Amino acid sequence: MTRPADKDRLIWLLQEQSRSSNRNVRSTLKLSDDRYAKIKQELLDEKLIEKVRGQGGGVQITARGMKEKTLPDAVSSVENEKALYTPFVAILDAEAAENEEAALVIDTSGLRKSGKWSNPDVTKISVRKFPILKTHRVILTTYELKQWKRWNVESVFEAASQRRFAHEAYVVLEWAKGEEVVGLEEIISVCSRFGVGLLTLHPYYSSFRYAIQLDAEKHATSDDYVEEYLGYVFEKNVDARKSYESLCMAEGV
Numbered sequence: 001m002t003r004p005a006d007k008d009r010l011i012w013l014l015q016e017q018s019r020s021s022n023r024n025v026r027s028t029l030k031l032s033d034d035r036y037a038k039i040k041q042e043l044l045d046e047k048l049i050e051k052v053r054g055q056g057g058g059v060q061i062t063a064r065g066m067k068e069k070t071l072p073d074a075v076s077s078v079e080n081e082k083a084l085y086t087p088f089v090a091i092l093d094a095e096a097a098e099n100e101e102a103a104l105v106i107d108t109s110g111l112r113k114s115g116k117w118s119n120p121d122v123t124k125i126s127v128r129k130f131p132i133l134k135t136h137r138v139i140l141t142t143y144e145l146k147q148w149k150r151w152n153v154e155s156v157f158e159a160a161s162q163r164r165f166a167h168e169a170y171v172v173l174e175w176a177k178g179e180e181v182v183g184l185e186e187i188i189s190v191c192s193r194f195g196v197g198l199l200t201l202h203p204y205y206s207s208f209r210y211a212i213q214l215d216a217e218k219h220a221t222s223d224d225y226v227e228e229y230l231g232y233v234f235e236k237n238v239d240a241r242k243s244y245e246s247l248c249m250a251e252g253v
Helices: 007-017 022-030 033-046 081-098 156-165 185-194 223-236 238-250
Strands: 018-022 049-052 059-063 104-109 122-130 135-146 168-174 198-205 209-212
Touching: 007 022, 007 033, 007 049, 007 059, 007 185, 007 223, 018 022, 022 033, 022 049, 022 059, 033 049, 033 059, 059 209, 081 122, 081 135, 081 168, 081 209, 104 238, 122 238, 135 156, 135 223, 156 168, 168 238, 185 198, 223 238
Parallel strands: 135 168, 168 198
Antiparallel strands: 018 059, 049 059, 104 122, 122 135, 198 209
C-alpha cells in the first residue's frame, strides 16, 4: 500500500486526538523539525488546523479539518464491530490452548445488564490453581472491541467501568491492514490513568492477530462482584455455565 502523504497523516492524527503538542506530532509521525514546520504551515494556511497556545505549543483540528477525508485506502476488514467478536474469541481460545491455560472465552456482547457500559464484548474466565496453598482463583479478563476508526477515548471509560468485576480490562482497537499504528498517545494516556490495557487487532491471513500496546493493571476486585457478574452470564448462557463447570471439574476444583 502506498504510504499516505504526511499532510494526510497529520490531519488523521488530529481527527482522532482533536489536539496535540508539536513535540508529540513530530514524534508520532516521525517527522524532522523542518518537515513538520513545512506541512504545519501549509495546513495552517488552508485553515485545516490552528495553533494551541501554552504548554510548549501545539495544534488542533478545525471544523473544516474534521471534514477532510484522509487515508482513503484504510478501511475496516469487517462489515461491523460484531464481526470481530468470533475471530477474537478464537484467538484467545487458541492462545489458552497453546499455553495450557485453564480458561473459557465467551462472547458476552449480547448481554444487556442494566446500567451504562455494564457488559464487555468478550469475557475470559481463567481458573488458576495453587497446589501448595491448596486453593484456586477465578480470574476475569474483559475486552471491549472497537471497529477501525469507530473508536475514541470513551472506549476506555467503557472498559474502565468493567473493572468493577474484572481483574483485568482491555480495549481492543481494530487496525486497518497495512496502516501504521499512530495516533494512540492520548488513548494510551487515559488507559494508563484507569489501569486499562490496550490491544490493536490486525488482519492476519484469513483472521487477525493482536499486538499489545499497553498491559492492563491487575485489579483486586471483590469476589462478590465476580460472583454477581458470572451469575448473570450463566443465567443468560446455559452452555457457558456447563463449559465452566466442566473446566472446574477437569482442574479438580
